Amino acid sequence: MRVSLTGAYGIGSENAEIVLDPQFSDTEVKSDFGKTYEIGAGFHYFALDNLSLSLSLSYGQNEAVTKIKTRVFSGIAFSDGEVKLTYPFLQAEIAARYYFSNLFFGGAGFYYGTKAGDFKEKSTLWGIVSEEKINDSIAKPNTGIFIEIGLEFPIDEALSLSLSGKFKKALQPAYEDKNAENGIDPIDGFDDVDLKTVQLNSLLIQIGINYKF
Numbered sequence: 001m002r003v004s005l006t007g008a009y010g011i012g013s014e015n016a017e018i019v020l021d022p023q024f025s026d027t028e029v030k031s032d033f034g035k036t037y038e039i040g041a042g043f044h045y046f047a048l049d050n051l052s053l054s055l056s057l058s059y060g061q062n063e064a065v066t067k068i069k070t071r072v073f074s075g076i077a078f079s080d081g082e083v084k085l086t087y088p089f090l091q092a093e094i095a096a097r098y099y100f101s102n103l104f105f106g107g108a109g110f111y112y113g114t115k116a117g118d119f120k121e122k123s124t125l126w127g128i129v130s131e132e133k134i135n136d137s138i139a140k141p142n143t144g145i146f147i148e149i150g151l152e153f154p155i156d157e158a159l160s161l162s163l164s165g166k167f168k169k170a171l172q173p174a175y176e177d178k179n180a181e182n183g184i185d186p187i188d189g190f191d192d193v194d195l196k197t198v199q200l201n202s203l204l205i206q207i208g209i210n211y212k213f
Helices: none
Strands: 002-020 024-048 051-073 076-078 081-099 104-115 120-125 128-133 142-154 159-170 193-212
Touching (some): 002 159, 024 081, 024 193, 051 193, 081 142, 081 193, 104 159, 142 193
Parallel strands (some): 002 051
Antiparallel strands (some): 002 024, 002 193, 081 104, 081 120, 104 142, 120 128, 159 193
């Protein structure tokens, strides 16, 4: 049996579905990178000398950014904008890790995360910055799969340090607004730019302290 304490930092990205007002044209929308981090603890059971099964819990935050590069309305070009989502989460992971040697390992698993704080949307559109909390009916569990590859450095027979890269791929949206197409801006009477669905992915560098007993 092994206990691990981990911390991870990296970049978050998204697969977003955007709803634009039909009177906008020549619009380029793309995902950009945001910051993401996790801190957690886990238990590893060695089914074989070189194969461990693990259960871990972590708290973290995923940030995803959508860039609106060009917007044209009635032939007039407007400044670029962006929509940024900040998703704090509490997450459980189930994983398997295979040790190819005393130094090198690879692994994969499944994660399930739920909102653990205010899910916020910050938008910069038309030169106006606005921030609001995401309604609970729009926020969904963040679930997906991950793969990792890394190195482990023994300190003594029980204690070791690990350094790994981890890619997390979401299997479903963490943000889903089924009424996005019907949302009308009360100021100008148009839909402007609305997020419909967002999947949160991340690429992390993870550091761990491991104790085997």
